[in-house]
Amino acid sequence: MKVFVTGGAGYIGSITATELLNAGHDVIVYDNLSTGHRDAIPEGARFVRGDLGQPKKLARLLAEERPDAVMHFGAASLVPESVANPAKYYRNNVAYTLNLLHAMLETGVNRIVFSSTAAVYGIPKTIPITEETPTNPINPYGESKLMIEWMLRRFDEAYGMRYAILRYFNAAGALPNRGEHHDPETHLIPLVLQVALGQREHIKIFGTDYPTPDGTAIRDYIHVQDLASAHILALEALDEGSRTYNLGNGQGFSVKQVIETARSVTGHPIPAVEAPRRPGDPPILIASSQRIQRELGWRPRFTSLREIIASAWEWHRTHPNGYRR
Structure with missing residues (x-):
């Protein structure tokens, strides 16, 4: 086509x-x-x-x-x-x-x-x-x-x-030669990886008192x-x-889980600073993708948070300035 x-x-x-x-x-x-x-x-x-x-x-x-x-x-x-x-x-x-x-x-x-x-x-x-x-x-x-x-x-x-x-x-995630480059960047995983690259001093955690296992918001x-x-x-x-x-992936990962996984993937301590909740942020957002799986046979290939972050890290590590030459 x-x-x-x-x-x-x-x-x-x-x-x-x-x-x-x-x-x-x-x-x-x-x-x-x-x-x-x-x-x-x-x-x-x-x-x-x-x-x-x-x-x-x-x-x-x-x-x-x-x-x-x-x-x-x-x-x-x-x-x-x-x-x-x-x-x-x-x-x-x-x-x-x-x-x-x-x-x-x-x-x-x-x-x-x-x-x-x-x-x-x-x-x-x-x-x-x-x-x-x-x-x-x-x-x-x-x-x-x-x-x-x-x-x-x-x-x-x-x-x-x-x-x-x-x-x-x-x-989230990336291909080896294509990845996430926004200005300004607002997404958690690239922001965390920017800390690992030394482009930010720390990552902010907006809310640690949610009704979730570790108190931080959970996303798919x-x-x-x-x-x-x-x-x-x-x-x-x-x-x-x-x-x-x-x-969606069908699984939820908390903000703290994302940060801890990124620390493991990058080998960087990634300092985190707690901040108040942002208005309108739900505690948990997890998708059911059963309909597309049932009707079209789609399955997510990259289901672990580690492999998603690892692919993003490979892109950011080799393209620290994104697509800027």
């Missing part, structure tokens, strides 16, 4: 583009490089620099290329920023996705795999989280992704546009290569109908 990948210069998008090429698909990456990196785009993918806020360019490009499907990763994704600047998130995520969907309609592209988020669930009342767990986002980022999910369902009902919605939990970490493989399986299943899946 020929696949049009928005946000394909970003962390998850670039690794999925790599896996698409490895699976024999043709790939066009469309990215404005506002947060992505040119060097992250794999060789073999055609790169077009552009913005989802350019509907005429989008429609022209889709008409010229005639892709079989779109994988949509392009989005703003910082929760605190979404609270401070919700207009940016409703514009970049919701309005710009509507531009993309209109361009797809105009050019007859009727398949899309959408990068959603566990943030659509907000603070769930039951664990593990299934696809039937009520959606109740607590920030504009999660709201913007849920709005897009609603649009996709309506576009399928009205126009027959097939979709796969993939709700991620905590993406899924290796980015496992995410990529799920995207390809979902893409290939779209002929059978639209679908929504959670993507």
Whole structure:
């Protein structure tokens, strides 16, 4: 298939583009490089620099290329920023996705795999989280992704546009030549590894009084290569109908477990400083990925926290400045 990948210069998008090429698909990456990196785009993918806020360019490009499907990763994704600047998130995520969907309609592209988020669930009342767990986002980022999910369902009902919605939990890990490089960095594992590299003095633990075994929050970490493989399986299943899946490891690891594992992997003491809880942080978030396992045969290959962190450490150790030359 020929696949049009928005946000394909970003962390998850670039690794999925790599896996698409490895699976024999043709790939066009469309990215404005506002947060992505040119060097992250794999060789073999055609790169077009552009913005989802350019509907005429989008429609022209889709008409010229005639892709079989779109994988949509392009989005703003910082929760605190979404609270401070919700207009940016409703514009970049919701309005710009509507531009993309209109361009797809105009050019007859009727398949899309959408990068959603566990943030659509907000603070769930039951664990593990299934696809039937009520959606109740607590920030504009999660709201913007849920709005897009609603649009996709309506576009399928009205126009027959097939979709796969993939709700991620905590993406982590790396390939040897592609990894996580955000500015600013907000994710726990790369922040911990920056301490090991001497780029930060310590890591902050936000909350040590949660109702968990060690008092710190528990999260589900899924290796980015496992995410990529799920995207390809979902893409290939779209002929059978639209679908929504959670993507997680199915296990929970606490903040202290992440830090201790990173100490073991890196051989660095990684000083930690306790800090108050952040508002809105749930004690535990763990996914059930039983539906995609049952329906598509997907299984996470990287299930141990140690191997996830080890792959991330290999990337950060050999690319201490990320994609900066």
